[in-house]
Amino acid sequence: MKTIKNQSFDNERALYESQDLLVLDCRFTGEADGESALKESKNIEARNCYFNLRYPFWHDYNAKIVNCEMTGLCRAPIWYSSKIEIDSCVIDSVKALRECQDIAIKNTTVNSSEFGWDCMGISAIDSSFSSEYFMARSKNLSFKNVKMSGKYSFQYIENSLFEDCNFDTKDAFWHAKNVTVKNSTIKGEYLGWYCEDVTFENCTIIGTQPLCYCKNLTLVSCKMIDCDLSFERSTVNATITSHIDSIKNPKSGCIKALSVGEIISDYKDFDCKIDTGCGVL
Numbered sequence: 001m002k003t004i005k006n007q008s009f010d011n012e013r014a015l016y017e018s019q020d021l022l023v024l025d026c027r028f029t030g031e032a033d034g035e036s037a038l039k040e041s042k043n044i045e046a047r048n049c050y051f052n053l054r055y056p057f058w059h060d061y062n063a064k065i066v067n068c069e070m071t072g073l074c075r076a077p078i079w080y081s082s083k084i085e086i087d088s089c090v091i092d093s094v095k096a097l098r099e100c101q102d103i104a105i106k107n108t109t110v111n112s113s114e115f116g117w118d119c120m121g122i123s124a125i126d127s128s129f130s131s132e133y134f135m136a137r138s139k140n141l142s143f144k145n146v147k148m149s150g151k152y153s154f155q156y157i158e159n160s161l162f163e164d165c166n167f168d169t170k171d172a173f174w175h176a177k178n179v180t181v182k183n184s185t186i187k188g189e190y191l192g193w194y195c196e197d198v199t200f201e202n203c204t205i206i207g208t209q210p211l212c213y214c215k216n217l218t219l220v221s222c223k224m225i226d227c228d229l230s231f232e233r234s235t236v237n238a239t240i241t242s243h244i245d246s247i248k249n250p251k252s253g254c255i256k257a258l259s260v261g262e263i264i265s266d267y268k269d270f271d272c273k274i275d276t277g278c279g280v281l
Contacts, residue, residue: 010034019043028053057081065089247274
């Protein structure tokens with residue numbers, strides 16, 4: 001593998017179509033303001049680099065990005081790429097991932113609105129994210145020990161698993177399909193509306209009006225805190241190990257809870273069994 005070390009680049013397509021290349025301790029910044037530094041490259045590794053220019057990793061295959069910084073001026077840095085490892089990086093770039101496949105993220109801090117749109121096969125471990133419209137329309141996600149804050153996250157995602165995570169995010173998991181969340185805390189308003197075949201297991205759910213208009217929703221040994229007007233028009237089977245402030249018009253299924261403050265049943269097709277104080281603990 002050829003090595004480029006301790007250099008600075010600011011020209012257009014500075015390392016375009018590179019192959020079998022290690023880029024070490026380099027800076028991509030300068031007055032020429034060139035874009036697409038490593039576009040159409042494969043079998044590359046960028047280590048200890050500073051990216052301050054737009055679109056550096058477009059249409060790349062088999063890349064490692066280790067201990068690098070991508071600034072707010074490094075716009076849309078990784079698009080249309082596959083088999084990418086991101087390790088111990090700081091990413092402050094808007095729209096950092098788009099239409100990518102097989103992306104592995106670890107030990108990384110991300111502040112990027114519209115991160116992860118239309119992607120397939122993203123794994124993330126021991127990382128934190130701040131974003132809006134996070135992971136929209138992506139599939140086959142696997143997250144473990146991830147913190148996320150923002151709004152409108154995980155909308156329209158499919159076939160995904162989240163474990164040991166902490167999410168503080170409004171309108172999360174809307175229209176999600178075939179998703180499992182385990183041993184996690186999800187805080188925010190209007191969780192999971194219109195989702196289908198979604199399971200929460202050993203989770204803590206915090207916030208108003210969660211889990212409405214859902215199909216085949218399952219909750220296993222979950223806690224619900226400050227949750228009012230829950231489960232409206234949902235088909236749900238749930239065991240809740242805490243008090244629920246209120247339940248409104250669930251469509252069908254069974255909800256077992258330690259206690260419920262109010263049950264609102266003004267929906268004519270209400271056909272959900274609700275049990276309280278029934279030893280679900």
